[in-house]
Amino acid sequence: MNDPQIRAAVREDLPAIVTMLADDPLGAQRESPDNLSPYTAAFERMAGDPNQHQTVAVRGGRVVGVLQLTIIPGLSRRGSTRSIIEGVRVHADERGSGLGTLLIEWAIDESRRQGCQLVQLTSDVTRTDAHRFYERLGFEASHIGFKLSI
């Protein structure tokens, strides 16, 4: 297989991205791939924010991986800039191919380029395979992630 290309998402990628967000035990319950309009609106809002990097991996012209990288300047830790990784998905056909590692390594490299000192993410407590994956990549499970729907 050719190496995948990792690039900024464009609007034409949205159907493939949303299909992948939904193709997941948790995503299946909370995404609506049959109605793209909320995603289109969100994509426009993201496009206006230079600290948002909606990213796709493409192989053979097909979107096979996705993640969102957000750059967050801040005061804590001597004025560290941190990045946050969200919405990571690898296409079902590509699982086990190393694409997930490639995507996260891209996000770490891009975080360095953007002047970050820290990369962070949260993973649902039920995603035990993902937890092992992130620990293999050097991440430390040092925090509890709290969420509140409003």
Added chain:
Amino acid sequence: MNDPQIRAAVREDLPAIVTMLADDPLGAQRESPDNLSPYTAAFERMAGDPNQHQTVAVRGGRVVGVLQLTIIPGLSRRGSTRSIIEGVRVHADERGSGLGTLLIEWAIDESRRQGCQLVQLTSDVTRTDAHRFYERLGFEASHIGFKLSI
């Protein structure tokens, strides 16, 4: 005591903010209140990002509370916008006064005003008092928070 005022931080608040970031078991190890220059640079970088809300609580002209609220548009969860709370501190003299609750409730209200559907934060696994505090406010400890220093 008068009610505290919650407002956007200004540059003149930085010494008080950094002192509070450092007045904490974890912060003491990673902040440098004697050298404000990295914080000044970070504050300038934050000021250029309309999705960053560095916030202080002020009572009697003194900064007594601090948090950073970041607004993050995204595709996941039907194009939800989420907010992230970071760097929460309440001055030692004010602990137990309800100021922490007031700050977090402000952050939740501001997140609603900014069109968020989700508020999230991570808390170091050692901060067990903080975990109870966030659960009392309705947050769910649904995630594991991973960090990688780069």
